Amino acid sequence: MGRYLFRLPDVGEGIAEAEIVAWHVSVGDVVAEDQNLVDVMTDKATVEVMSPVSGKVTATHGEVGGMAPVGSVLIELDIEGAGNADEKTVAAAPAIGTGLATVGDVEPSSARTLTTTAPASAAKSETPKPVEFAKTTERPKAAAVWTMRAAGQEPLASPATRRRAHELGIPLQYVPGTGPGGRITAEDLDAFIASGGIALAGDARYVAREGIADVKIIGLRRKIAEKMQEAKRRIPHINYVEECDVTELEALRADVNSHRSPDQPKLTLLPFFMRALVRALPDFPQVNARYDDDAGLLHTYEGVHIGVATQTPGGLMVPVIRNAEQYDLWGLAAELARVAAAARDGSATRDELSGSTITLTSLGTLGGIVSTPVINHPEVAILAPNKIVERPVLNGPFVSVRKMMNLSSSFDHRIIDGYDAAQFVQRMKRLIEHPALIFMD
Structure with missing residues (x-):
């Protein structure tokens, strides 16, 4: 029998550490090669870490919520053969943080040590039995x-x-x-x-x-908390709300859905909003941008990469429809369904969860009257369609029942002035209220 130390591998994203979000083995378990041992979270994605060998678990290092540096020992196993380590190797391994602190959060003199479920060396006192x-x-x-x-x-x-x-x-x-x-x-x-x-x-x-x-607070919820805190701390938000008459848009959507073929996805309002963004953003390049405030650079983009805030079992994620300008309505609906499903089932890749240049967020029928969405840093703008309500509207000497919706938005006031924000939203309003313009060259 030999001793095998399994270390946190480099998962290929250039990270220095990852957060432990779930253990799938414990001391005494016999594991097979390629069996999932532990789930770790990188910047946005959860990664399943598989065992490279078969053996019996003798110790695990790190608690759920702790940060594990790449190369640190996660699991010790007894295996057939010589193994790959001795006591000195374990002692030299990078320590794994516990709780919500990272290794860099504490001074060397007070840094947490390895937390194991089995002793690393023989001790004089007996291991206390569970009550x-x-x-x-x-x-x-x-x-x-x-x-x-x-x-x-x-x-x-x-x-x-x-x-x-x-x-x-x-x-x-x-x-x-x-x-x-x-x-x-x-x-x-x-x-x-x-x-x-x-x-x-x-x-x-x-x-x-x-x-x-x-x-x-661990895993995805912790990442969401950190990102929201960073966005509100770094970005001075300016909010703007406009009322839109979506009666024509809703009639068009209902008619198109009633004549769609079986292989075409059902259209929601979001694909129409995406097409409107594709039409409006070329005249407002400072809105379709990402601001690197550390370097003092505003990166404007020709392509429209739309992030769509999506609720998942683990919390809020923002999958991205890249180059939305290359899709028609049906293509946008299909791509939206694909990336949203990937985010919800945990199969979304890092590329599918990053790189957006502007974000759409909608709660559908729960959208409320108005909202003040938080900008997805380092973007500079976010749009939030609210719920649709029917109400009487005065049109000259006549009163008619119309479908009305508020369009809420937030902008980075360091980059976008109030006048420019208002102009952009008014352009979106015109496209939404007269949907034929979305498809006109």
Whole structure:
């Protein structure tokens, strides 16, 4: 048997470190070659790290949320053969940070050391055994008397149990827990309901809730938080909102959808907005740009690379439709569906999640009346169509019901003056209100 040290490889993106977002093995597991060991997150993409060998896991290094430098030891394995390391090799390996700090965040004298699930060398004291909790098989009888926990004693329960209790109006302070450490399980909640405990003194919906849940911000959510903070810190936003009559655009969209062929995707408003951007941006090159404020350079682009803010199970991502000018409506709809699906299922590449020159963000029917979107740094503009509402509109001496929508926007005021922002949005308004102009040369 030999000892094999598996180090975080260079995933090919020129990174120096990556964040550990999920472990798929633990000490004692037997792994096969090419088995997924751990997921790490780079700048935007989550990467599955596979095992190059078969063996038994003897130690893992680093916690979820910690930063692992490229070349640092992630996993130690016992394998058939000579292996590739000894004790000195482990000691010389770069340390992996824990929590939300990176290796560069702390001084050398206070830097965190490797966190392992198994000892790296023999120790005199015995490894403490995990605490074993007795399983309670008896459930409270129907006549049980329920008492609230003492002040400051928080009920322990999983998010799913808490959500169900909240939906039922049951304060968890009254529910006894039989799980490890007194944790309230789903079975405990069922037993509480079956025994009549739900009929507490007073209405349970109005009982004060004292629980506090601590959620560690890691992975994609951490990246989103950092990017939003950077954008608001570095970019002085100017917001502009204009009202648009989209009655003609909606009628055109409905008619085109009703006559589409089976192999054509259903059109939403976004492809029309993309075509409008393609028509408008050549006259406003400072809007279709990325600002390098460190170098003091504004990069303007001939091609229109549109980022589309997309909600995914992990959080907000911005897949990119590159060179939108090369697509017709159907092509834009198909490309939008493709990159959005890739973002949602986690298969989007780094190129598909970067390089946008302007961003569209829309919440559809949840779009509200107005919004103040955050610019996707280092871009200088973002557009946010709001929801469509029908309301009476005065047109000369007549009143008619029209479909109206607010178009919200944000601009980098260092680059774009208010007058230029207003001119650009007015050009978009004209194209949106008279959609035939979108297709005219």
